[in-house]
Amino acid sequence: MDEDRLTCESDKTVVCLRGITKRFPGVLANDHVDFQLQSGEIHALLGENGAGKSTLVKILYGFYHADAGEILVHGRPVHIRSPRDARALGLGMVFQGFTLIPAMTVAENVALFQAELPRFFSPRELEQSIRAASDQYGLALDPKAPVWQLSIGEQQRVELLKLLLAGARILIFDEPTKVLVPHEVEALFRVFESLRAQGFSIIFITHKLREALSCADRITVMRQGRVVGTLLARAATEESLLHMMFGEKLPEITRSPGSRAPGEVVLELRDVCTRPVGTAPALDHVNLKVRAGEIVGIAGVSGNGQRELGDVVLGLLRIVRGKKFFLGQDATSWSPRQLVRRGIAFVPEDPLSMAVVPGFSTLENFALMDLQAFSKFLGTVMNWGKVRTFFREGFTKLGLSPLPEPVRASTLSGGNLQRLTLVRELSRPYHLVVGLYPTRGLDVRSANAVRQAFLVAREQGKGVLLISEDLQELFSLCDRVLVIFRGRIVGEFRPEEADLTEVGRLMTGAGVLHGS
Amino acid sequence: MVLKSTSNRWVWILFRLSLTVVLILGVFGLFLWALGKNPLKAFQDTLRLNLLNPRGLSEVVVRMSPLLLTALGVAVPFRAGLINVGAEGQFLMGALLGTWAAFNIAGLPPALHLVLVLLAGMVGGGLWGAVPGALRALGWVNETITTLLLNYLAPLIVGYFVFGPWRAPELAMYPQTPELPVVPYFPVLPGTRLHLGFFLGLFFLGLYAYMTGRSRWGLELRAVGGNPEAARRLGMPVERWLLAAMVLGGALAGLAGVAEVVAIHGRLKMAVSPGYGFMGFLVNWLAFANPLGILIMSFLLAIIASSGFTLQITQRLPYAAVNVLMALILFVVLAKPFRQGVRR
Ligand SMILES: Nc1ncnc2c1ncn2[C@@H]1O[C@H](COP(=O)(O)OP(=O)(O)OP(=O)(O)O)[C@@H](O)[C@H]1O
Ligand SMILES: [Mg+2]
Numbered sequence: 001m002d003e004d005r006l007t008c009e010s011d012k013t014v015v016c017l018r019g020i021t022k023r024f025p026g027v028l029a030n031d032h033v034d035f036q037l038q039s040g041e042i043h044a045l046l047g048e049n050g051a052g053k054s055t056l057v058k059i060l061y062g063f064y065h066a067d068a069g070e071i072l073v074h075g076r077p078v079h080i081r082s083p084r085d086a087r088a089l090g091l092g093m094v095f096q097g098f099t100l101i102p103a104m105t106v107a108e109n110v111a112l113f114q115a116e117l118p119r120f121f122s123p124r125e126l127e128q129s130i131r132a133a134s135d136q137y138g139l140a141l142d143p144k145a146p147v148w149q150l151s152i153g154e155q156q157r158v159e160l161l162k163l164l165l166a167g168a169r170i171l172i173f174d175e176p177t178k179v180l181v182p183h184e185v186e187a188l189f190r191v192f193e194s195l196r197a198q199g200f201s202i203i204f205i206t207h208k209l210r211e212a213l214s215c216a217d218r219i220t221v222m223r224q225g226r227v228v229g230t231l232l233a234r235a236a237t238e239e240s241l242l243h244m245m246f247g248e249k250l251p252e253i254t255r256s257p258g259s260r261a262p263g264e265v266v267l268e269l270r271d272v273c274t275r276p277v278g279t280a281p282a283l284d285h286v287n288l289k290v291r292a293g294e295i296v297g298i299a300g301v302s303g304n305g306q307r308e309l310g311d312v313v314l315g316l317l318r319i320v321r322g323k324k325f326f327l328g329q330d331a332t333s334w335s336p337r338q339l340v341r342r343g344i345a346f347v348p349e350d351p352l353s354m355a356v357v358p359g360f361s362t363l364e365n366f367a368l369m370d371l372q373a374f375s376k377f378l379g380t381v382m383n384w385g386k387v388r389t390f391f392r393e394g395f396t397k398l399g400l401s402p403l404p405e406p407v408r409a410s411t412l413s414g415g416n417l418q419r420l421t422l423v424r425e426l427s428r429p430y431h432l433v434v435g436l437y438p439t440r441g442l443d444v445r446s447a448n449a450v451r452q453a454f455l456v457a458r459e460q461g462k463g464v465l466l467i468s469e470d471l472q473e474l475f476s477l478c479d480r481v482l483v484i485f486r487g488r489i490v491g492e493f494r495p496e497e498a499d500l501t502e503v504g505r506l507m508t509g510a511g512v513l514h515g516s
Numbered sequence: 517m518v519l520k521s522t523s524n525r526w527v528w529i530l531f532r533l534s535l536t537v538v539l540i541l542g543v544f545g546l547f548l549w550a551l552g553k554n555p556l557k558a559f560q561d562t563l564r565l566n567l568l569n570p571r572g573l574s575e576v577v578v579r580m581s582p583l584l585l586t587a588l589g590v591a592v593p594f595r596a597g598l599i600n601v602g603a604e605g606q607f608l609m610g611a612l613l614g615t616w617a618a619f620n621i622a623g624l625p626p627a628l629h630l631v632l633v634l635l636a637g638m639v640g641g642g643l644w645g646a647v648p649g650a651l652r653a654l655g656w657v658n659e660t661i662t663t664l665l666l667n668y669l670a671p672l673i674v675g676y677f678v679f680g681p682w683r684a685p686e687l688a689m690y691p692q693t694p695e696l697p698v699v700p701y702f703p704v705l706p707g708t709r710l711h712l713g714f715f716l717g718l719f720f721l722g723l724y725a726y727m728t729g730r731s732r733w734g735l736e737l738r739a740v741g742g743n744p745e746a747a748r749r750l751g752m753p754v755e756r757w758l759l760a761a762m763v764l765g766g767a768l769a770g771l772a773g774v775a776e777v778v779a780i781h782g783r784l785k786m787a788v789s790p791g792y793g794f795m796g797f798l799v800n801w802l803a804f805a806n807p808l809g810i811l812i813m814s815f816l817l818a819i820i821a822s823s824g825f826t827l828q829i830t831q832r833l834p835y836a837a838v839n840v841l842m843a844l845i846l847f848v849v850l851a852k853p854f855r856q857g858v859r860r
Pocket of ligand 2: 413414
């Protein structure tokens with residue numbers, strides 16, 4: 001590390017953080033963090049959930065103020081009080097939730113962000129400059145396209161373009177690949193490389209070791225608010241990184257191969273069709289069976305009806321044709337309430353907006369699982385002691401460390417929020433659990449814990465419907481994998497006989513023309 | 517409350533409340549000063565005549581009674597994420613249905629009759645809240661718009677009855693009903709106008725504090741308000757909660773209305789409400805639905821409303837000056853959520 005400290009004042013160091021410390025009520029999110037970003041490098045930031053990665057970059061971008069420590073940009077000490085200050089220093093941050101206006105075009109969205117936009121500007125010149133920048137950095141964006149038509153990956157690149165045109169030279173990405181499908185990840189990394197070649201410096205946060213190893217020049221690992229170390233990506237291996245992140249060897253996932261025959265059908269969709277909502281696809285004659293003691297996977301590029309499928313199972317989306325059966329009963333028109341009560345656990349893709357109440361504490365959010373069981377005297381008194389017991393048990397059973405109870409859900413780190421939702425949903429009595437991208441945003445250890453939890457559910461004779469984009473995850477856990485494309489099931493595989501290229505072809509619609 | 521930083525949270529709430537109080541008094545002072553009056557003298561007079569003298573104080577509390585209830589009528593839907601601007605209309609409909617029950621139920625012991633009259637008031641307000649609640653639950657119309665529109669409708673209906681079928685024959689020049697038969701039985705503190713309505717207000721405030729803070733129902737209500745999407749996915753009957761919150765809110769405002777008719781006016785007339793419903797809205801926004809805040813802010817607004825009369829006498833200000841002031845406060849208050857949004 002001493003070597004790094006020396007480079008802090010050198011011309012090659014564009015950003016230098018020294019002794020950054022940030023305390024939130026009850027947690028030390030950053031504990032004397034030292035971090036250097038060099039000119040023209042891609043620097044990956046790794047670490048378990050809640051390690052303090054987001055907090056660190058938010059301090060750099062002026063969202064939070066460090067309790068102690070200093071920030072140097074181009075060797076000069078600076079005070080960054082707000083994102084505006086950060087932008088003036090040439091920093092730019094791409095957020096998880098995008099700040100684009102869907103009804104406007106790419107060009108209009110970009111124009112809104114420019115600080116010195118003249119009162120009257122020439123749309124043609126603007127479009128030309130966008131086209132030029134898009135070509136220069138390989139963003140492949142059409143200035144005239146309305147934003148609502150763009151894929152998530154393209155929207156992310158619009159955010160990037162906004163920053164580039166506003167003069168940012170140091171770019172920060174917080175988990176940019178979390179919401180991207182594999183080919184979009186590749187496209188993003190190509191953009192990173194072209195930016196690096198032109199002298200930009202990039203910090204990006206990820207939980208996928210492979211991404212850090214393949215794309216970054218240097219990798220910094222954080223753990224419990226501290227920096228464990230910084231190393232050259234060339235010199236790192238997955239094992240060495242895991243060791244730095246967790247300090248222990250990760251337990252292997254164990255799956256008993258077909259030790260027992262699947263039981264009776266828990267969920268069945270028979271020829272289910274829905275109406276399209278907006279630009280989202282409708283389900284088109286979907287047939288699907290999940291048996292007790294079976295994990296059924298849904299593979300597909302997200303936005304091909306996965307969300308709709310989840311909503312149909314949970315009774316949030318009306319079935320216009322076909323039937324749904326739950327535990328042998330016709331459940332086609334059951335309300336979400338009825339379904340949840342009969343035993344569906346549901347892990348939605350976006351916990352903050354779909355699963356928790358942001359203003360509630362973690363414990364209060366947990367209690368929402370089954371308010372009836374947690375209250376006494378006709379609901380006039382809450383039994384918090386009981387909630388607490390279940391809360392702690394729920395975490396330990398899944399092999400996760402319990403979250404602090406009094407913390408507001410809105411302040412939890414992304415991964416911890418995901419854990420809270422999972423633990424809550426898997427703690428209720430259920431027959432079927434539906435997981436939409438349940439390991440998205442989780443660190444490697446927690447992701448494995450969750451996968452193990454699904455396998456345990458299977459052992460216990462529950463039905464599991466696992467919707468994911470991670471083919472590796474699907475094929476290592478599932479008994480059967482169905483492929484969804486534009487709201488239709490276009491293929492079915494058993495993991496042992498699957499051909500990944502064929503699955504990939506089906507996911508992108510290549511197989512549909514030949515009928516399947 | 518499970519948040520560990522509970523003491524912190526209360527410090528923060530008290531700080532915000534006192535800041536609001538200071539801000540309001542400041543605006544009031546500036547306003548008086550702009551009219552060429554002496555604000556200090558006005559404050560002194562108000563203090564002397566309305567707070568330090570028992571009769572004045574009891575009048576303040578008399579005004580505070582309906583405010584507590586109408587503020588709660590706004591606060592309950594607020595907890596479910598609804599903006600009820602219609603407490604004024606619900607107040608009037610409570611007054612109307614209570615009056616109907618007073619005249620049309622007969623042959624019961626007076627105490628029982630009185631209870632039924634109050635319940636009828638709650639039903640009247642509750643029904644007036646149920647309409648926007650149902651329309652919102654069905655996803656048809658936003659409750660803010662419907663409650664606002666229903667505020668215009670309610671006085672027309674009351675007007676129809678007091679000008680028409682229910683008009684007292686003996687006082688033909690005033691559009692009002694005869695005295696309600698239950699009036700003599702309504703509990704009033706002797707020598708004052710302080711009545712049962714105040715204690716009902718305190719009771720429901722306590723109930724509200726307990727239920728929203730500690731009970732399962734309150735947690736569920738706040739979950740619906742805090743994130744309806746998550747609540748629905750958790751199997752909560754979100755639509756039923758929206759309807760229930762509006763009915764409960766309307767019932768509380770309706771109770772305020774019937775209590776005012778029976779205790780203060782003795783009869784139904786157009787002027788039963790000097791805008792208590794609107795003031796209740798103001799109270800809730802100043803108090804951000806916090807029970808202690810509701811108590812403090814309804815007291816404060818009651819002082820301001822009473823001071824209108826004092827100022828009329830001591831400073832020769834028209835009573836309408838108080839209405840201007842309330843409107844000013846509303847602007848201050850409406851800016852609040854935006855500032856809060858920035859802080860996050
Ligand atoms: N505004 C806040 N108020 C209170 N605590 C906070 C706040 N923001 C973050 N924290 C806490 O600080 C710690 C670090 O959070 P941070 O978001 O930086 O983690 P992270 O490394 O980004 O994790 P993840 O990989 O899960 O996104 C967590 O324990 C989190 O709960
Ligand atoms: Mg994070």
